[in-house]
Amino acid sequence: MKVEIVTIGNELLNGDLADTNTARLATFLRARGIAVAAAQTVPDVEGAIVGALRLAGERAQLVLVSGGMGPTEDDLTMEAAALVAGRPLVEDAGTLARLRARFEARGYPFTPNNARQARAPEGAAVLENPVGTAPCVRLEAGGATYFFFPGVPHELARLADDYLGPWLAERAGARPYRSVKLKTFGKTESQVATMLEALPRDPRLHVAYRAHFPEIQVSFHATEPDAAAADALLAAARDGAREALGDIVFTEDPAVELAEAVGQALVRAGRTLAAAESCTGGLVGKLCTDVAGSSAWYLEGAITYSNAAKSRQLGVPEALIAAHGAVSEEVARAMAEGMRERSGADYALAITGIAGPSGGTPDKPVGTIHFALAGPEGTSHVHRRLPFDRERNRVVSAWFALDMVRRRLLG
Numbered sequence: 359m360k361v362e363i364v365t366i367g368n369e370l371l372n373g374d375l376a377d378t379n380t381a382r383l384a385t386f387l388r389a390r391g392i393a394v395a396a397a398q399t400v401p402d403v404e405g406a407i408v409g410a411l412r413l414a415g416e417r418a419q420l421v422l423v424s425g426g427m428g429p430t431e432d433d434l435t436m437e438a439a440a441l442v443a444g445r446p447l448v449e450d451a452g453t454l455a456r457l458r459a460r461f462e463a464r465g466y467p468f469t470p471n472n473a474r475q476a477r478a479p480e481g482a483a484v485l486e487n488p489v490g491t492a493p494c495v496r497l498e499a500g501g502a503t504y505f506f507f508p509g510v511p512h513e514l515a516r517l518a519d520d521y522l523g524p525w526l527a528e529r530a531g532a533r534p535y536r537s538v539k540l541k542t543f544g545k546t547e548s549q550v551a552t553m554l555e556a557l558p559r560d561p562r563l564h565v566a567y568r569a570h571f572p573e574i575q576v577s578f579h580a581t582e583p584d585a586a587a588a589d590a591l592l593a594a595a596r597d598g599a600r601e602a603l604g605d606i607v608f609t610e611d612p613a614v615e616l617a618e619a620v621g622q623a624l625v626r627a628g629r630t631l632a633a634a635e636s637c638t639g640g641l642v643g644k645l646c647t648d649v650a651g652s653s654a655w656y657l658e659g660a661i662t663y664s665n666a667a668k669s670r671q672l673g674v675p676e677a678l679i680a681a682h683g684a685v686s687e688e689v690a691r692a693m694a695e696g697m698r699e700r701s702g703a704d705y706a707l708a709i710t711g712i713a714g715p716s717g718g719t720p721d722k723p724v725g726t727i728h729f730a731l732a733g734p735e736g737t738s739h740v741h742r743r744l745p746f747d748r749e750r751n752r753v754v755s756a757w758f759a760l761d762m763v764r765r766r767l768l769g
Contacts, residue, residue: 359529361387362418363397364410366425366435367509370399379424379507379514386518390526391535391581402426407438415442415502422522425509427492429471435506436477436495443499445480449473453484453493460491489516496521536588538596539577542606543616543761550574550603557598563591572754573616576603605768608761617645617652620760623767624655624705631763632701633659634672634693636684636710637727641756657703662693668710672696685710685722687730687739694730694737705733705766707759713751727755731762738762 363383369375377399384394395418400406407426414421426435440447454476461468478484478495485494492508494517505522507514542550547569554565554576562582568575578595582588600607608619624631633642643659646652660671665684668674673696674689682688693708711727718724725744730737742758744751 359392359420360395360418361392361420361422362395362414364407364414364421364423365397365399365509366402366407366410366423367399368401368432370425371401378511379509382511382515383422383424383518386515386522387526388535390523392526393581402432402434404434404438404441407434408441411438411442411504412500415500415504419502421502421504422507423504424507424514427475427495427506427508429469429474429491431471433474436474436479439482439495439497439499439504439506440479442504443479443481443497447477448480450476450478450484450493453486456486457491485517485521487513487517488520489513494521496525535579535581536585536592537577537579538592538610539575539612540596540599540603540607541609541612541614541616542574542576542603543572543608543757544606545574547574550576550606553602554599557595557602560591560595563595565595571750572757573608605765608764615645615649616757616760616764618649620764620767621646621649621652621655623764627767629704629767630655630657630702631705631707632657632697632703633707633759634668634697634709635659635661635707635756636663636668636693637713638709638752638756638759639663641752642707642709642759645756645760658701660697668693672700683722685712685726685728687728687741690728690730691732691737691739694732698732705731705763707731707763709755709759711751711755713755714748725751727751727758729755729759729762731759731766733766735766738766 363380365377365379370377380397387394398410400410426433436447454473457472457476458468475492479497483496487493490508490510490513495506497504507517547567551567562580564579566577578592580588580591608616635642640661646656662668662671665679669676672693674692678688678692690708690710694706698706708730712718712722712724714724727742727744729740744754
């Protein structure tokens with residue numbers, strides 16, 4: 359089954375709003391073994407909508423449309439659908455009654471333009487929206503089936519579950535979808551792809567790379583009539599990729615971020631963590647405490663932005679800072695060791711650097727970052743020169759520091 363998605367709205371084309379509905383519908387379909395063949399985004403212009411619907415209906419058997427289902431004069435999707443179908447717009451009595459009751463129950467006046475949401479092309483199925491006002495409309499026209507959804511994301515998601523899912527389940531052609539994802543940190547997208555070049559390629563598998571800053575994701579997809587066969591293909595691909603990529607893979611769980619993977623490793627080892635941060639300004643602590651249950655392994659953090667704070671909170675000798683500068687291996691090590699001693703954590707991270715855009719010198723240019731990790735095995739140090747802007751330098755620094763912990767625990 360060929361499927362095309364059409365999203366409608368000026369706000370999607372002028373930059374006011376990101377289109378998340380295409381991704382939401384594509385994910386919904388992918389879980390049912392169906393790929394999206396094409397997608398269009400058009401403005402709130404009747405002619406543009408008509409053209410997009412006709413083109414989609416010529417190219418696909420199923421067309422999923424979102425947006426333009428509201429009560430105002432710029433909501434023109436139903437008018438366009440009627441033109442494509444060659445049928446008049448008619449008012450659905452059941453939808454109109456539900457709209458009136460909904461407004462009355464909330465104490466809102468029912469104005470004439472609200473009745474626009476009860477209109478659909480003659481012969482279309484008008485399906486109740488239990489979480490909003492605009493219904494879902496299913497229309498057969500020109501050999502294609504159209505589903506029209508409101509543009510509100512949570513309403514679209516509910517209506518897809520209620521109506522599109524059962525409709526698809528009744529039709530043959532959907533095959534089980536299986537995938538595995540490896541999330542990596544520490545290499546660029548091109549480097550990761552190069553590391554996997556030597557792996558054998560099975561034509562029944564598709565590999566995809568995604569740069570999701572600051573991580574690189576590698577996904578293997580298999581759509582096979584036999585789920586067990588698909589799982590076997592994916593297991594072989596996953597094992598080969600893990601061996602080729604080594605310790606840059608931090609998880610196979612799409613929902614797990616690096617900080618959570620570090621926390622899981624700390625819990626398995628029965629260890630705890632603290633962090634002393636300068637240029638990252640508490641970002642390591644935020645990443646850790648964003649993880650539910652992180653109090654089991656993340657004890658505390660200190661944002662020691664000034665030299666005085668490094669001395670006062672972490673015990674870094676003023677003479678050490680004077681001799682080497684705050685951005686130095688010596689100070690990073692002292693910060694980590696001071697944090698470990700004061701917090702009682704098994705491991706303590708320290709980050710000190712120049713995130714930019716100013717503050718650099720010929721000896722210590724912008725992007726110079728020093729990392730230290732103090733633990734039972736001793737204190738390690740790494741120096742990096744990062745090439746990004748201020749915010750990205752800070753994000754990569756926080757991730758790099760956490761990855762030091764993960765790698766230490768790996769041994």
